[in-house]
Amino acid sequence: MTDPVQFMSHHTAVEYAVPEPSRLGVHFAEQLARARIIGHKCPQCGKVYVPPRGYCPLCVVETTAANEVDQGQKETEDYVQATLLLDGSDTTLMVTGLEGIAIADVRTGLRVEAVWAPEGERGSVSTGIRGVGLGDAVKSWRPTGEPDVSRDALAEHIL
Amino acid sequence: MWKLEFPYRRSVGPVIGAFLTGLRDRRVIGVRTAGGRVMVPPFEYDPETGEPASEMVDVASAGVVERAAWVPEPLRTHPLDRPFAWALVRLDGADTALLHAFDCGSADRATAGTRVRIRWRAETVGHLSDIECFEPEPA
Amino acid sequence: MRDVAIVAFAQAPLEQEPGQTETLMLLPTITEALTTVGLTRRDVGFTCSGSADYLTGGTFTFVQMLEAAGAWPPISESHVEMDGAWALYEAWVRLQHGDVDVALVFASGRATAGASLRETLTFQLDPYYLAPIGADYVSLAALQAQAVLEHTGRTEKDLAQIVAQRRRDAAGNPHAAVSGDVGVDELLRNDYVVAPLRTHDIGPAVDGAAAVVLVAGDRAREVCDRPAWIAGIDHRADPHYPGVRDLAQSRSTAVAGARAGVADGGVEVAELTAVCSPEEIVLAEALGLDDSVTINPSGGALVANPVMVTGLVRIGEAFRQVHDHGRRRVLGHASSGPCLQQNLVCVLEGRDA
Numbered sequence: 001m002t003d004p005v006q007f008m009s010h011h012t013a014v015e016y017a018v019p020e021p022s023r024l025g026v027h028f029a030e031q032l033a034r035a036r037i038i039g040h041k042c043p044q045c046g047k048v049y050v051p052p053r054g055y056c057p058l059c060v061v062e063t064t065a066a067n068e069v070d071q072g073q074k075e076t077e078d079y080v081q082a083t084l085l086l087d088g089s090d091t092t093l094m095v096t097g098l099e100g101i102a103i104a105d106v107r108t109g110l111r112v113e114a115v116w117a118p119e120g121e122r123g124s125v126s127t128g129i130r131g132v133g134l135g136d137a138v139k140s141w142r143p144t145g146e147p148d149v150s151r152d153a154l155a156e157h158i159l
Numbered sequence: 160m161w162k163l164e165f166p167y168r169r170s171v172g173p174v175i176g177a178f179l180t181g182l183r184d185r186r187v188i189g190v191r192t193a194g195g196r197v198m199v200p201p202f203e204y205d206p207e208t209g210e211p212a213s214e215m216v217d218v219a220s221a222g223v224v225e226r227a228a229w230v231p232e233p234l235r236t237h238p239l240d241r242p243f244a245w246a247l248v249r250l251d252g253a254d255t256a257l258l259h260a261f262d263c264g265s266a267d268r269a270t271a272g273t274r275v276r277i278r279w280r281a282e283t284v285g286h287l288s289d290i291e292c293f294e295p296e297p298a
Numbered sequence: 299m300r301d302v303a304i305v306a307f308a309q310a311p312l313e314q315e316p317g318q319t320e321t322l323m324l325l326p327t328i329t330e331a332l333t334t335v336g337l338t339r340r341d342v343g344f345t346c347s348g349s350a351d352y353l354t355g356g357t358f359t360f361v362q363m364l365e366a367a368g369a370w371p372p373i374s375e376s377h378v379e380m381d382g383a384w385a386l387y388e389a390w391v392r393l394q395h396g397d398v399d400v401a402l403v404f405a406s407g408r409a410t411a412g413a414s415l416r417e418t419l420t421f422q423l424d425p426y427y428l429a430p431i432g433a434d435y436v437s438l439a440a441l442q443a444q445a446v447l448e449h450t451g452r453t454e455k456d457l458a459q460i461v462a463q464r465r466r467d468a469a470g471n472p473h474a475a476v477s478g479d480v481g482v483d484e485l486l487r488n489d490y491v492v493a494p495l496r497t498h499d500i501g502p503a504v505d506g507a508a509a510v511v512l513v514a515g516d517r518a519r520e521v522c523d524r525p526a527w528i529a530g531i532d533h534r535a536d537p538h539y540p541g542v543r544d545l546a547q548s549r550s551t552a553v554a555g556a557r558a559g560v561a562d563g564g565v566e567v568a569e570l571t572a573v574c575s576p577e578e579i580v581l582a583e584a585l586g587l588d589d590s591v592t593i594n595p596s597g598g599a600l601v602a603n604p605v606m607v608t609g610l611v612r613i614g615e616a617f618r619q620v621h622d623h624g625r626r627r628v629l630g631h632a633s634s635g636p637c638l639q640q641n642l643v644c645v646l647e648g649r650d651a
């Protein structure tokens with residue numbers, strides 16, 4: 001071989017430890033396991049960082065557990081979301097919060113009645129993207145004990 | 160652990176290239192500076208003056224240890240996987256020293272002034288590792 | 299030249315939460331440095347930082363660390379993939395332009411992130427002649443140590459004595475990874491890592507972060523009761539390859555020291571970046587330091603080596619000598635590369651008003 005050497009191969013390899021998770025990272029993961037997504041809200045500008053990074057880069061202040069916020073998810077236990085057809089109504093209402101009945105026993109046709117919040121605590125009108133809702137006026141719904149309504153009777157209604 | 164790997168392939172230019180080509184042929188080639196100093200390994204510029212150096216010269220494959228440091232526990236990236244000494248060796252004909260492993264066998268043999276010669280690898284490719292290591296020159 | 303002074307220095311605590319990021323090590327450190335002199339991030343006209351991606355294997359990691367400096371609204375900043383001492387040099391140069399008065403300098407590094415610091419740092423070396431044979435910084439320092447011992451007639455016991463003294467010096471230093479009383483004979487019983495260097499001859503690599511605030515002109519006196527004025531600062535480099543120079547000397551340190559004006563009035567204290575014990579001997583000789591000079595009262599790099607921060611810390615400790623201990627003339631030194639290849643010398647003065 002008489003050609004001059006023009007190239008040199010160099011395979012480099014550097015090993016690193018997998019970084020240990022930070023305390024904040026561990027806490028975030030623990031909350032995820034509980035179906036909870038948390039963030040940190042900057043005490044100065046109010047911006048919420050999800051996942052939390054332990055500081056606000058805009059205000060350059062550290063954020064801590066005292067600044068922890070949920071991402072709208074307030075429930076921690078299993079719950080039922082139900083579609084109700086009120087007597088005399090042709091449109092349905094979506095509600096959460098059934099009390100006095102096990103989740104497994106909730107069924108189509110179950111007759112329920114409103115459990116009202118005390119007078120004075122029924123809040124203001126709440127408006128959401130789907131229009132006016134019941135807000136906090138009705139705390140929950142409970143079975144009346146009456147016989148179930150047949151499915152056929154529920155066939156015609158407007159969503 | 161995670162690993163970061165880069166498969167580099169570097170161009171070597173005429174001066175370093177001449178040195179590596181020489182190694183492939185089991186010859187040691189240095190470069191003479193304008194001031195007459197022979198550098199092994201060769202560099203493209205005289206580090207004292209900054210002037211380009213390009214006059215290639217042959218030097219011997221044997222020389223003297225100028226400085227040695229014993230390694231009781233080699234790293235996996237070192238040239239040898241048994242205890243050895245790093246050595247700065249001034250080959251006969253050179254004015255600077257070449258760094259490589261010296262397979263001297265024991266710490267008390269890692270001494271300046273020892274005469275050594277290159278142990279060439281069975282297959283040479285044009286790389287510094289064509290020199291497997293230095294070994295004591297037979298008397 | 300415009301008069302520039304160091305007015306504040308802060309260092310992140312040695313003990314950090316597990317998995318702490320460099321950004322979160324830097325954020326409170328920078329806040330502390332600025333708050334000491336009543337400044338905020340809004341007062342900073344130029345920011346310069348030092349770090350090295352190779353320590354953690356990340357890419358452009360300093361960009362995220364910049365959040366610790368407060369990079370919104372956008373700031374004027376620069377970065378060196380080097381020890382923060384060179385970021386300080388760049389900030390000093392920037393302040394010479396005269397249009398800004400305050401510069402923030404910071405540095406960080408997680409030297410413990412890599413499986414082997416010796417292997418990682420080898421990638422900063424000559425890719426043709428040094429990196430392929432894995433010539434690591436301890437091996438190279440050992441070759442220099444052999445040269446130093448031969449040149450000076452000093453012994454391994456002398457090296458152990460330097461180490462023991464630095465550990466005693468470090469007794470009051472919360473940033474020291476090792477400190478306290480240790481016998482020379484006990485040290486000499488330890489095995490070599492690369493002869494003649496034993497574990498104690500090499501500063502323990504630690505994670506770290508530090509920040510320094512530079513202020514120019516009269517503003518320095520407004521914010522600080524005893525600024526440490528940069529009377530001279532210079533950095534030089536020797537040839538890279540160890541076989542082409544005399545390892546027992548450091549010409550680049552001698553030139554940098556001369557240019558920084560060490561001899562124009564001498565110094566009372568010298569904080570030297572000697573990561574390996576023989577380096578102190580080389581540096582002291584190159585800078586012309588005699589026994590009247592107190593070397594590394596903080597313990598120096600032999601008691602803690604926060605890679606990429608060590609040199610900046612030496613300058614910070616020199617600042618403390620002026621500001622906290624009333625010294626009049628001191629120097630901080632930083633080094634980079636194999637066998638003290640590249641050296642920076644910063645002479646600081648405390649001036650009575």
